[in-house]
Amino acid sequence: MNIFENISLKKYNTFGINVNARFLVEISSKLELINFLQLKEFSFFKKIIIGGGSNILLTKNFDGVVIKINISGMNVIEEDNDFVIIEAGAGVIWDELVSFCVDKNYGGVENLSFIPGTCGAAPMQNIGAYGQEIKDSFYSLEGITIDRGESKTFFNDQCHFGYRDSIFKNDLKNKFIITSIKLKLKKNPIVNFSYSSIKSELEKKKILNPTIKEIRKIIYGIRMSKLPDPAKIGNAGSFFKNPIITKDKLLQLQKIFPGIIFYPADENKIKLAAGWLIEQCGWKGKKIGNVGVHSEQALVLVNYGNASGDEILNLSAEIKKSVKDNFGVELKEEINIFY
Numbered sequence: 001m002n003i004f005e006n007i008s009l010k011k012y013n014t015f016g017i018n019v020n021a022r023f024l025v026e027i028s029s030k031l032e033l034i035n036f037l038q039l040k041e042f043s044f045f046k047k048i049i050i051g052g053g054s055n056i057l058l059t060k061n062f063d064g065v066v067i068k069i070n071i072s073g074m075n076v077i078e079e080d081n082d083f084v085i086i087e088a089g090a091g092v093i094w095d096e097l098v099s100f101c102v103d104k105n106y107g108g109v110e111n112l113s114f115i116p117g118t119c120g121a122a123p124m125q126n127i128g129a130y131g132q133e134i135k136d137s138f139y140s141l142e143g144i145t146i147d148r149g150e151s152k153t154f155f156n157d158q159c160h161f162g163y164r165d166s167i168f169k170n171d172l173k174n175k176f177i178i179t180s181i182k183l184k185l186k187k188n189p190i191v192n193f194s195y196s197s198i199k200s201e202l203e204k205k206k207i208l209n210p211t212i213k214e215i216r217k218i219i220y221g222i223r224m225s226k227l228p229d230p231a232k233i234g235n236a237g238s239f240f241k242n243p244i245i246t247k248d249k250l251l252q253l254q255k256i257f258p259g260i261i262f263y264p265a266d267e268n269k270i271k272l273a274a275g276w277l278i279e280q281c282g283w284k285g286k287k288i289g290n291v292g293v294h295s296e297q298a299l300v301l302v303n304y305g306n307a308s309g310d311e312i313l314n315l316s317a318e319i320k321k322s323v324k325d326n327f328g329v330e331l332k333e334e335i336n337i338f339y
Contacts, residue, residue, distance in 0.1 A: 107189020
């Protein structure tokens with residue numbers, strides 16, 4: 001356990017926002033976390049939990065304790081002829097887990113390749129990409145309640161998974177700390193290449209029956225061509241969720257915007273491509289002072305220099321207003337904002 005006082009969080013968030021925390025504690029095991037939560041000198045401070053800092057926006061100094069989870073370890077804990085259950089510490093880099101699974105030909109997370117962040121953050125966000133979400137292969141997780149320091153297990157149906165959402169972003173936000181997750185993966189993978197961008201790359205490469213390794217490689221190429229490297233330019237990936245609308249609303253929009261991009265969400269709902277909406281409003285590649293919208297992916301807001309969290313937040317508010325005014329659709333943030 002490492003405890004720091006009055007520390008800059010700039011290197012702990014991929015936006016590169018320079019705000020300070022009263023305290024930051026790095027936790028390397030479940031026991032360390034339990035012991036820390038029992039320390040009376042920190043019991044009255046507010047607490048927030050971070051992993052890789054890749055899905056957060058910090059807007060001001062935090063007069064409390066930032067808990068950074070660094071719990072490591074990946075193990076196969078159960079298997080049969082068809083499935084394998086893998087446990088990973090909450091501090092494990094998500095893509096390291098995906099790489100391990102793909103190398104072993106364990107299917108279910110290959111489409112989630114190269115998503116930044118840690119394993120502990122993945123179920124909080126119910127991360128998803130290219131037709132997969134973590135809930136599809138999620139088995140359970142373990143963690144500690146902040147107020148009582150008690151260990152608790154959540155199984156899939158107890159997590160209230162939704163589109164980029166879970167109980168850990170709502171009722172249990174900053175009340176529960178995830179220490180490990182378990183995934184149930186297929187030993188005989190069913191490859192998902194339903195997304196048009198993946199299909200297009202497979203056709204170019206003349207691959208008819210792709211393996212999960214080939215899918216991972218294709219997704220790497222797509223992501224590298226569209227998304228900026230946080231090590232080079234501050235960003236937190238997709239800033240907004242794709243909005244969900246009714247089929248009737250879609251029909252109204254198609255009369256005015258016949259080229260609108262959409263995907264089925266469920267029987268009665270449609271998911272619009274937020275990036276397309278933002279681009280149609282003229283934001284793609286636009287720069288305002290220290291902040292802007294990425295030139296290759298309109299969903300990504302970037303810090304071009306020494307931007308404050310408020311500058312990012314103000315830009316996002318202007319984008320939301322444009323989309324609302326032009327399409328009558330409300331965008332919602334995908335990232336976690338700390339005001």
